[in-house]
Amino acid sequence: MSPLTPPVANDRALVAAVLARAPGAFESLVRAYQRLCWHIIDRMVRHPEDTRELCQETFLRVHRHLPQYRFESALGTWIGQVAYSVARRHLERKRVPLVEPGAGDERDVLEHIAGDFDLEAASADAELVAALHAEIEALAPVQRMILTLYHLDETPIAEIAAITGFPEGSIKSYLFRARAKLRARLEARIGGST
Amino acid sequence: MTESHDLDEREWSLQENALRAESDGAAPDRDAAANRYRLVVRALREPRLEPIPRGFAAAVAARAGASAAPPDRLEAWLQHALLGVLAIAALGAVAAFGGSMLVTIAVAGRGVGLSAAAGACVAVSFALDLLTRRKARSRLNF
Numbered sequence: 509m510s511p512l513t514p515p516v517a518n519d520r521a522l523v524a525a526v527l528a529r530a531p532g533a534f535e536s537l538v539r540a541y542q543r544l545c546w547h548i549i550d551r552m553v554r555h556p557e558d559t560r561e562l563c564q565e566t567f568l569r570v571h572r573h574l575p576q577y578r579f580e581s582a583l584g585t586w587i588g589q590v591a592y593s594v595a596r597r598h599l600e601r602k603r604v605p606l607v608e609p610g611a612g613d614e615r616d617v618l619e620h621i622a623g624d625f626d627l628e629a630a631s632a633d634a635e636l637v638a639a640l641h642a643e644i645e646a647l648a649p650v651q652r653m654i655l656t657l658y659h660l661d662e663t664p665i666a667e668i669a670a671i672t673g674f675p676e677g678s679i680k681s682y683l684f685r686a687r688a689k690l691r692a693r694l695e696a697r698i699g700g701s702t
Numbered sequence: 703m704t705e706s707h708d709l710d711e712r713e714w715s716l717q718e719n720a721l722r723a724e725s726d727g728a729a730p731d732r733d734a735a736a737n738r739y740r741l742v743v744r745a746l747r748e749p750r751l752e753p754i755p756r757g758f759a760a761a762v763a764a765r766a767g768a769s770a771a772p773p774d775r776l777e778a779w780l781q782h783a784l785l786g787v788l789a790i791a792a793l794g795a796v797a798a799f800g801g802s803m804l805v806t807i808a809v810a811g812r813g814v815g816l817s818a819a820a821g822a823c824v825a826v827s828f829a830l831d832l833l834t835r836r837k838a839r840s841r842l843n844f
Contacts, residue, residue: 532763534762534763534766534767535762538762538763542754542759543754546751546752546754547751550751550752551749556752559752560755560758563758563762564761564762564765567762567766568762568765568769571766572769633741633744636741637741637744637745637748640741640742640745641745641748641750644745644746644749644750645750655749656746656749659721659743659746660747660749681709683717684709684710684714684717687717687739687742687743687746688717690742690745691738691739691742694738694741694742
């Protein structure tokens with residue numbers, strides 16, 4: 509898996525080059541962080557045109573405010589914060605709930621998990637994974653985005669917390685609930701098809 | 703906001719172990735619950751993502767460059783011309799009404815001391831500076 513963000517040591521040189529208006533410097537910065545930006549926005553917005561527009565808006569903001577960036581956080585975290593903020597405002601304007609309503613008690617999720625059944629005897633894994641993708645799409649935007657950053661990009665919980673502004677405990681809780689819910693849905697699906 | 707102390711630690715360990723096992727490509731677990739989570743992890747590692755459009759970085763960089771470019775020659779010339787017109791208009795106004803303006807200022811100056819006027823100037827400058835700083839800070843606040 510390719511790393512989500514380039515080495516932090518390169519950030520200063522990259523920022524200095526952009527501020528000095530070196531040819532191709534900003535394009536390099538976009539190329540280095542477009543994956544992070546895309547993942548955050550795509551997983552929250554789930555609309556190709558909006559994702560492209562909002563990613564573009566994110567990098568234009570980054571370009572405009574780069575002179576004020578003071579390296580207080582990693583460049584990737586800072587860009588991630590801008591991307592998250594842009595996507596969050598977009599969803600708020602559309603009145604889309606950012607997190608699942610009533611996301612508070614983990615026990616109600618665990619109650620829906622079956623005690624035991626033979627997964628090996630169930631449908632083929634590929635079909636189950638496809639079904640799980642549909643369940644993932646049905647999750648709330650923030651949970652979907654956190655799951656992708658954690659699982660696909662291997663972003664540490666502390667960095668996800670820095671990007672989103674949620675406490676680390678909440679990030680952990682969102683991960684836990686979403687995965688337990690997906691497991692419960694998986695078992696319900698297998699149970700219903702057998 | 704939900705905090706992590708509500709977590710079922712055993713279930714959390716199952717989830718994290720499944721993540722590690724899937725990353726390492728380990729053989730299926732004997733525990734059925736662990737295998738269910740491995741399937742969840744597999745789906746989460748292959749999400750349905752829209753691909754990044756080809757040439758996205760170049761297009762964004764071009765747009766950023768265009769918006770940050772200095773004004774072109776025509777724009778600069780128009781700015782200078784406008785400033786010139788304003789300067790001529792100001793000179794004309796002073797020539798036409800300068801005398802009466804000076805009388806008005808002198809009359810007003812008797813009522814208000816020069817020190818008070820200077821104080822007001824300092825207060826206005828300070829307020830404007832404060833306003834500019836606040837605006838700059840709010841712009842940084844995405």
